[in-house]
Amino acid sequence: MIFNFKFYSLVAFFIILNMICVRAQTYKLQGSVSFDHSKTSSVTIALSPVSMKVHTDTAGNFMFLGLKEAVYQIKATAIGYKPALFTLALKSDTVLKEIVLEEDQEQLQEVVITGTQKEVSRLESPVPVEIYSANFFKRNPAASVFEALQNINGVRPQLNCNICNTGDIHINGLEGPYTMVLIDGMPIVSGLSTVYGLSGIPTSIIERVEVVKGPASSLYGSEAVGGLINIITKKVSSAPKFSVDLMSNTHLEHNADLGFKLQLNSKVSVLTGINYFNFNKILDRNQDHFTDMTLQNRIALFQKWNIERRQNRVFSLAARYLYEDRWGGETRWNKSYRGGDEVYGESIYTSRWEMVGNYQLPLKEKTFLAFSLTQHNQNSRYGETSYIAKQQIAFSHLTWDKKINQHDLLFGAAVRYTFYKDNTMATNKEYGNDHEKVWLPGLFVQDEIRFNQKNTLLLGLRYDYHSLHGSIFTPRLAYKYSLNQFNSLRFNAGTGFRVVNIFTEDHAALTGARKVEVNTKIRPERNYNVNVNYAAKIFTPDATIIGLDVSLFYAYFTNRIVPDYESDVTKIRYDNLNGYAINKGVTANLDLTFTWGLKLNTGITYQDVSLVNDGIKQQQMLTEKFSGTWSVSYHIKPLHLKADYTGNIYGAMRLPLLSELDPRNPISPVWSIQNIQLTFTKFKRAEIYGGVKNLLNFNPAKHAPFLISRSQDPFNKNVVFDSKGQALPTADNPYGLVFDPSYVYAPNQDIRLFVGFRYNF
Known part of the structure; x- marks a missing residue:
């Protein structure tokens, strides 16, 4: 009995010892990482749920020791590569099959x-x-x-x-x-x-x-x-064979985008895009008897041709045609009132075509001939005011790209021709000028000098000859210093020159009842500007990508041309500033991309845009001091659902009032437009999306007693004027106002639902 007891005790001891040894046994996990089968160093290998991390050596190898039998998730991450993620059930010492990382083109x-x-x-x-x-x-x-x-x-x-x-x-x-x-x-x-x-x-x-x-x-x-x-339009070769995007909202705005490509033969392929937009519902929520939103009917056709040539030389042609019929005004307006003084409406017919092309010359040197042609025809009525205009622009430039040692040179010759004719004082026989033709030939040269991996200098100079204003020189300088591959500091400086055509650039000159006065001796603007930029991209060990971009900007203007709304409320006067203008500020962007599906893009801009006229400094009209934007996206993969929350915010702006008695606020409120969208992505080629626009239901009409001044009398028939043309306060017009729709700073739209469908084949 004693012998048996000792024997069984010994057996039990060895069994327990064996069980302990088995339970305490650990294993080794090793492997290697490469890109395109070239060994890659400095790759982070993370193991969960044990939270262990190692880095590959110079030969691309890695090893974990002391691992227990379990199921592990392995993640390989490196700067510039897409993370590799897979699961392994470890039961013994294991050598993994070579992990091949794929370069991240987006990074x-x-x-x-x-x-x-x-x-x-x-x-x-x-x-x-x-x-x-x-x-x-x-x-x-x-x-x-x-x-x-x-x-x-x-x-x-x-x-x-x-x-x-x-x-x-x-x-x-x-x-x-x-x-x-x-x-x-x-x-x-x-x-x-x-x-x-x-x-x-x-x-x-x-x-x-x-x-x-x-x-x-x-x-x-x-x-x-x-x-x-x-x-940048899609390359024909990479565009889908067919795509469609349809969207509608509760305001009954309907939009359709169609795209398809054809391979005509082995060398010629064609990409076609069609856009149609329709909004035909009269809305008047603020009950001023004017449409809150402009009604539109628009169609646009786009086509891009790509022709393959020997030695992969470039040859592409693209064209677009646009027709749009839009109107806004009194809710009882129809086309029978167009151009009359009975019911006020602004009706605009636009017909426009464009063509752009790029052709690489059959030369040994890298030489390109690019061109664009546009014709814009507009037939408009702003109440009684008629604006019939035609503009044709032809632009072409020839460039020669040449590398000589550390110099990357670009030589160019450009020419621009502009024809413009309308029925305003700008080009009217009564004012001695039936039309305007402007030739603007120019030469430019650019030298990008790469001293080393860290320092790059860009020098540029352009000379143009304006047929009305003579010689124009616009130099440019840019310098980039790279702290490392993903951190850089950039400095840019240059000058600019601008000739103004008021009636094509400032819509306020035509709308409403104000008269336009233009100084016949307006001088061209000149500006000098500087921009300093710091950009960084950071890759954390867990593959989170952080992008940071910060810029400081400063611009100084001489001969700045500005509209004067305030010295005479019945007029808009255009003249050069008797002083100068300054535009300065800072702008910053932050992007975060997490491997678990969240993306965040946010930005903020602070700016001081001021005009100094006769020694008096003022904030520029309709210009905010600060603004911000954001976009938050999250992909819920188990539900095949993407959620997007986007928005913007704008600071206060100075607004154009009509008189000291005008009861409207001269400064706009801080305002924000926010949106949310859900996209269902379960189907391979199709997406269904929908959401809410203007989530906070912001509408500028809620912050002012009225937006359109004297909307009940759009032709000023009941306004009493003094001998100088100034509106006088009366019982019917206690504030001494005239009809004017220029008090606008934000879209006049309420909250609305939208739904859409996308399909790519």
Whole structure:
């Protein structure tokens, strides 16, 4: 018995010891990481749920020791590569199959062309360029590019009329005429089209939008004073065979975008985009008997041809046609009242076509001939005022791209021809000028000098000869210092020159009942501007991407041309400032991308845009001191759902009043437009989306006793004027006002629901 007891005790001891050893046994996990089968060092390998991390050595190898039997999640992350994520059930010592990382094109290879007219990496460009992809605009879908730009920091679509809702694009506080808009690098929006040309660009053909804030005149000419917006269309080869995007809202605004491509033969392919927008519901929520929103019927057609050539030389052609019929005014208006003085309405018929092309010459040297042609016809009635205008612009430039050692040279010759004719005092036989023709030939040279990996200097000089104003020189300097691959400091400086055509640029000159006075000796504007930019991209060990972009800007203007609304409320007087203007401020963007599905983009701009006239300093009319934008996106993968929350906020603006008795506030309130959207993504090629626009239900009519002055008397038939033409206070008109719709700073829209459908094949 004693023997048996000792024997069984010994057996039990060894069994327990074995169990302890088995439970305490640990394993080894090892492997290697490469990119394109080349070993990659400095890769972070994270193991969860044990929260262990190691880094690969110079040979790309890594190892974990002391691991227990369990199920582990392994994540491999590195700067410039997409994270690799997989699960492993560890039961013994394991050697993983080689992990091959894929380069993240979005992080490293964003290619821009706008800053230097060359395709370069965004990180290497000496000119700061902001990129906004088509997906960025899908977070808050809009019926036009004009509306879509509201979510870009420092860029604000400004409405200029409460009746016809036309507007322009402000960049860092500078009005629309200082902003050049391009399609594929060629100018298409200027003059008349500053007001109307941003409508009807089909979003189905947009690849991305590049924004340059600051001087660009030495490459693009005098209109690129404040910055430029370059709409890059999709390459035909990468566009879907067919796409559709349909959207409607509870205001009964309907928008349709269609896109499709055809391969005509082995060398010729065609991309076509069609946009149709319709809004035909009369809304008058503030009960002033005027439409709150302009009614529109618009169609636009776009087509891009790509022709393959030997040695991959470039040859592309694109064309767009736009027709738009819009009107706003008294709710009882119809087309039988067009141009009369019985019922007030603003009716605008716009017919416009554009063509752009790029052809690489069959030479050994890298030489390109690019051109754009536009024709804009407008037939408008603003009450009794008729505005019939035609504008034709032809633009072409020849560039030679040449690299010599550390010098990357660009030589160019450009010519621009503008024909303009209307029935105003600008070009009218009664004023001795039937039409206006302007030739603007020019030469430019740019030298990008790359001293080393850290230092790049860009020098540019442009000479133009204006047929009316003579020689124009616009120099440019840009310097980039790279602290490392993802941290850079940029300095840009340049000058600009602008000749003003009031009736094509300032809609207030036509709408309402004010008379226009123009000094016949207006001198061209000249400005000098500087921009300092710091950009950084940070990659954390858990693959979170942090992007930071901060800019300081300063611009000084001489001979600034401004409209005077205040010295005589019955008139708008245009003249040069007897002084100067300054535009200065700071703008910052922060982007966060988390691996678990959250993306955050936010930006803020503070600016001081002031005019000094006869020694008196004033804030520029309709210009905010600060603004901010944000976009928060989260992908709930188990539910196949994307959530987007977007918004903007604008500071107070100085508004145009009609007299000291005008009861409206001379300063606008701080206001914000916020939106939310849900997108269902379960289907492979289709998306269903919907949400709420103007979530806070902001409407400027809630903050003023009225927006349109004297809406009950739009032809001033019951206004009593004194001998100087000033409106006198009467029992019917206690504030001494005249009809005027220029008191506008924000869209006059309430909260609304929207729903849409996208399909790509």
